[in-house]
Amino acid sequence: MTQTFVHPYIPNTAPETHAEMLAAVGAASVEDFYADVPEDLRLRRPLDVPAPLPAEQDLARHVRGILAQNRTTEERLSFLGAGTYNHYVPAVVDEVIRRSEFLTAYAGEPYEDHGRFQALFEYQSLMAELLAMDVVNVPTYDGYQAAATGLAMAGRLTGRGVVLAVSDVLPEKDSKVRDYTRAGLEIERIPTAGGIADLAALQARLSGDVAAVWIETPSFTGAVETQLREIAEAAHAAGAVVVVGTDPIGYGVLTPPALQGADIVTGDIQSLGLHQWFGGAHAGFIAVHDEPRFVSEMPSRLFGLESTDVPGEYGFGDVAYDRTSFAHREEGKEWVGTAAALWGIAAGVHLALMGPQGMADLGELLLARTAYAQRQLAAIPGVGLGDDALHLREFTVRFDTARVADVVTALRAQGIEPGVVVDEHTLLVCVTEATSASDIDRLAAALATAIDPEEQDACDALSDDGKEETK
Template sequence: MTSSENFVHPYIPNSVPSVRQAMLEEIGAASIEDFYADIPAGIRLHRPLDLPAALRSEVELTRHMEELLARNTSTRQVLSFLGSGCYPHHVPAVVDEVVNRSEFLTAYAGEPYEDHGRFQALWEYQSMMAELLDVEVVNVPVYDGFQAAGTALRMAGRVTGRRRVLVATAIDADKLSRIRDYVRPDHDITVVPVDPETGSADLDALHRELAAGDTAAVYADAPSALGIVDSALPRLAELAHDAGALYVVGCNPLTLGVLAPPSAYGADIACGDIQPLGIHQSFGGGNAGFIATRDEERLVAEYPSRLFGLAPTSVEGEYGFGDVAHERTSFALREEGKEWVGTAAALHGIGAGVYLALMGPQGMREIGDTILAHTAYARQRLAQVPGIEVPYGDALHFADFTVRYTGGRTAAEIRADLKERGIYGSVPTGEHEAAFCVTEVHSKADIDRLAAALEEIVK
């Protein structure tokens, strides 16, 4: 990009030199460099960014963007068995119709307090999520499920005044990395290894860790990163509470039509990602995180994110929608806030609300049953492939599951060969171990095609 002082960028406002100079004079700055004076010289680039010249016409820009987008391959163009936090699900057309309406689709959530349509839509989402999770309080979505887990654990730390966090179930490596980064330096994360034979929580090992004291929270995923719905989940709650810790459970909300919600087996805070609820994968994006608790002051006071509720107006008998306890949020406290939570995922909350309203209790039950059945069939079918073992016996799995390759080829090699056949899957979790995922979008024929391809590849 040219560094000429006279350059006017076609897509950057106020880049006309005379306009820029007038703005500098208005605030008493000599140059743009004045704004960066606090940045140490050692971490500055000291040269222009290596960017191409600006495209000066809309036609050129459109062509350039289309060329970039053409490099992507959507999971709708191939047969995908990728999961591990971002899942292939059917998104009903009505969800896209609603979230693309101009009332909701904006570049930023905005702060128009007269906009009760948006506030009501998010309140409806919160209400349906609360019913699904069997709690009273659910937040406006944060960025993703990883952040929701990190925030939930920081909330537990503030409530208990303690430092340690114990992870009791198998956890995705990327999720663990994000949580570690988010809760430091206030909290230390200890991962308690699961039982290698069953893939479930090691209760004896957890009990020993809890005996050391200073545990703010015990964290569990339901299902775990292995796809296992751990039968020990209720016992984890008992151990956590006996040690004076809170119990935080990350869950896939799409399981809750067929599985008990975390609140039913003792969770103080539930969290997770609403991507399975009518949100497109969007090339790895399309995520938004929820946090849910009972209506208890010590818990609600620690939410850093927005909560919408009903409030009476000046007109008798009329109600409106607005922020609940806004004074506790980073929006009100700014730099004094407990932590900072942005607004980028609110639109996904509206989409999830539309999805939940469309599905209803019966629809959620049916889709949950379908995924359980597809997961069981996929595990059974792949176990029949020579050179593949499907571990963890009869443990209940939902969507995600693990396979082991015993024929000598690595998981990375097998993944590459599947990709050549137009099949995405086999996410390596070890040199000879990989994760697959099935949902309601996969048919028996799809699973059989995967098995047939693996029979050719796995030697």
């Protein structure tokens, strides 16, 4: 008799549970259950994972061994960005979100008071002020989903099916957005010029089938779009909606997209008080003007002030709940699942702590650090900047002859993560307020040596001469 192994941590491996689940969905076998999965996507072999560890202490030891391989940006000098950033998180942010009424809450209405609703209302209000918008949603999963939802909203508003992407988009974001919108939208990419949108090419393509013009600013390469107003005017003249994907970190000093013609502004709040945490705590925002036709297309929750039966008293709760995917369920326009509410509270605490002047100071510092890093790296023989656009926090450098992979390997041996590999000769470099001028100087020196080892030999020779003279 064949003995069926029941996994200690996976209940549905028990035969009786397995059978009960299949019966509940009307499937005779697992093959029936997965019949809709295309054959080319099915693995047809066991997963390459370790054998089950029935003893909990053995499992704990195994997991600790895996975690011990991690290295944080506190242990290594990091210039990695590309969507997850090493910004400083004030201690008070962690202190607030670790409170049990926030940390353990899920959707919450049945088993908690309305303090979380007020905290999220305050977050929305602060974000709206920063973005110069009127309405901001409770955070979605991440900025990828927020961008996809913003474009889907544009498709529903216009009844059209084409999106023109005029910026360099983070490849992972582009992939997820295309996947999310593929049933109703076709995304066409307009090549950039000098790191920003090619306005002439956009104007030549705009026509009656375009639902939205999608702008990423800062772009994947950190370029700030300086033609947003002109892009918006051209898009609106063609009846298209302007959807901007952005990072809110710079809007203490940069002009918000809403003041330049953007209709829908989306992005991720990871830079506002959220740690990197080996991949990042992420949450997305969607912001629109106070126009019913835009607000009614937002599928996610909004919290606002609500009057009570007692004159002069008010509370906090859902606004226009009947337009949400939560209310419509299977009849919803699109599905937005569990809100990343805890991260919204973290961002709200961060914004309240920083205030307008703090955000302005931070924006100016990021622009200055970025410019300094560009200047230092571009001064290295054999290295050039990817473009001459204005950059915030990130930029690309190109190596004339050196291979990026070789340079990255050489610098990792010195405890430096120099950036993200874009292609064989292009490196994406990121600096934040946590990156000091001396950190940038160290990167520049290490890059120069990795590109031209003879320079290090010369430095060593000079050092040896100095030692001889000292003797």
